[in-house]
Amino acid sequence: MNILNLLLFFNIGGPEIFIILFVILLLFGAKKIPELARGFGRGIREFKDATKEVQDHLEEGIKEDDKKKKA
16 A cells, blocks of 8 residues: 555545644654654565565465365
């Protein structure tokens, strides 16, 4: 799910995004935002890696189960 789909899912438009970004800027300040964005990006990357690992593990189990049924 990409960001656009997520925004459409929550029905968030342009003005809402502007308000959210403005509040984030007020709360954290301009110097902290790049650090927060990097942390957020790392978190998303770790989540994707973990999801792929689980998916690969499940597919491997399915393949092994199919081999056992054929044998």
